[in-house]
Amino acid sequence: MHLLALLIAVAPTPAPAAAQPAGPTPADAKAFVVKVNEDLLKLWTRQSTAEWIKSTYITDDTERNAAAVDEDVMQYLGNAVKEAAKFRTLKGLDPDVERSLNLLRFTQVLPAPSDPLKREALATIKARLEGAYGKGKWCGRDDDAKKDDKKACKDLQALSAVLAKGGKYDEQLEAWEGWHTISRDMRKDYARLVELSNEGAKELGFQNVGELWRAGYDMSAPDFERETDRLWNQVKPLYDDLHCYVRAQLSKKYGAEKVPLSGPIPAHLLGNMWAQEWGNIYPLVEPYKGQTSLDVTAALRRQKFDEVKLVRLGESFFTSLGMDPLPQSFWERSQFKKPQDRDVVCHASAWDVTYSNDLRIKMCIKIDEEDLVTVHHELGHDYYYMNYFKLPVLFQNGANDGFHEAIGDALTLSITPST
Numbered sequence: 001m002h003l004l005a006l007l008i009a010v011a012p013t014p015a016p017a018a019a020q021p022a023g024p025t026p027a028d029a030k031a032f033v034v035k036v037n038e039d040l041l042k043l044w045t046r047q048s049t050a051e052w053i054k055s056t057y058i059t060d061d062t063e064r065n066a067a068a069v070d071e072d073v074m075q076y077l078g079n080a081v082k083e084a085a086k087f088r089t090l091k092g093l094d095p096d097v098e099r100s101l102n103l104l105r106f107t108q109v110l111p112a113p114s115d116p117l118k119r120e121a122l123a124t125i126k127a128r129l130e131g132a133y134g135k136g137k138w139c140g141r142d143d144d145a146k147k148d149d150k151k152a153c154k155d156l157q158a159l160s161a162v163l164a165k166g167g168k169y170d171e172q173l174e175a176w177e178g179w180h181t182i183s184r185d186m187r188k189d190y191a192r193l194v195e196l197s198n199e200g201a202k203e204l205g206f207q208n209v210g211e212l213w214r215a216g217y218d219m220s221a222p223d224f225e226r227e228t229d230r231l232w233n234q235v236k237p238l239y240d241d242l243h244c245y246v247r248a249q250l251s252k253k254y255g256a257e258k259v260p261l262s263g264p265i266p267a268h269l270l271g272n273m274w275a276q277e278w279g280n281i282y283p284l285v286e287p288y289k290g291q292t293s294l295d296v297t298a299a300l301r302r303q304k305f306d307e308v309k310l311v312r313l314g315e316s317f318f319t320s321l322g323m324d325p326l327p328q329s330f331w332e333r334s335q336f337k338k339p340q341d342r343d344v345v346c347h348a349s350a351w352d353v354t355y356s357n358d359l360r361i362k363m364c365i366k367i368d369e370e371d372l373v374t375v376h377h378e379l380g381h382d383y384y385y386m387n388y389f390k391l392p393v394l395f396q397n398g399a400n401d402g403f404h405e406a407i408g409d410a411l412t413l414s415i416t417p418s419t
């Protein structure tokens with residue numbers, strides 16, 4: 001309770017009739033949003049700086065540092081979202097104020113409970129899980145024999161390379177299963193992470209964190225589910241045909257006992273750890289053999305592409321559309337290559353670390369078609385940031401979580417290197 005409210009509550013004489021309206025006004029709401037944007041710019045800059053350092057140098061210290069900043073951000077946002085609720089039903093709000101108040105509810109992917117101990121636990125667990133994922137290595141089935149032999153251990157990048165190559169069923173199965181052993185130690189932390197963020201989401205008025213995620217698309221969560229089903233059903237006939245065809249080709253290659261002609265395709269045969277991109281196995285399933293095809297990976301290697309040249313090619317796609325070149329700091333601050341001397345998060349991502357055109361990508365680039373596509377996708381995020389960094393920080397992200405991803409993937413349909 002505010003001190004002022006306390007004084008009024010114990011005032012011996014009835015308060016005189018207020019000349020001002022009792023509740024908050026649209027002007028109060030506007031001032032609140034301005035202040036939140038100022039505060040969040042500072043807090044988020046601290047947060048993404050700590051995140052950047054942690055993701056490019058995973059140690060106990062960088063994890064603890066990032067978790068501490070995370071806690072501050074969670075605390076601030078927890079309070080701000082509750083305060084914003086006072087303004088959201090006001091009539092006569094400026095459209096941008098109304099939009100900001102609404103966006104504020106969805107800025108936390110994992111909202112923390114207001115209990116400080118639980119908030120601290122959530123921040124710590126989150127950093128620890130990210131660290132475990134980035135550091136994860138598979139050292140073979142016979143751990144005891146090999147645990148001192150570092151060379152026998154493979155990280156996500158090395159295991160992904162085994163899957164990408166294709167053609168060796170048992171090796172791929174071992175790589176896939178090996179990588180998935182990393183998650184066993186994460187199980188307990190992950191379950192607690194879900195519990196805590198569900199609790200945080202409930203405090204914000206959602207049933208759980210899943211509902212919060214589904215509610216951030218300018219429609220209700222149930223409407224979003226219906227819309228997703230509608231879109232999926234449009235694509236499904238094509239997906240079913242493609243799945244059936246790829247399964248039949250893989251069955252020819254590996255035998256029907258390993259790839260039965262009905263049912264799911266084993267995930268380790270699709271060339272990607274998450275079975276989400278199938279481009280790597282194109283040579284195995286190519287429909288019209290002997291016809292000229294674009295072997296993008298071979299062209300990149302023939303033309304002696306390195307990491308920087310690959311990113312330059314990506315940049316040239318955007319400048320060819322009339323956009324500005326990337327800032328010089330991008331080239332100085334990005335991580336293109338996996339460092340040899342420390343653990344990093346290789347999962348590709350795009351950043352504006354200080355929300356001021358401080359663009360970067362963080363990748364462990366391989367010279368192949370998959371990463372050519374990924375570079376363009378990540379630069380799609382960065383070019384969005386480049387065009388939005390002058391806006392209030394709440395408006396610097398895409399209209400919703402899917403927006404950037406869709407833009408990034410749509411533009412990659414238009415790229416090929418010259419041959």
Ligand SMILES: [Zn+2]
Pocket residue numbers: 377378381404405408
């Ligand atoms: Zn993306």
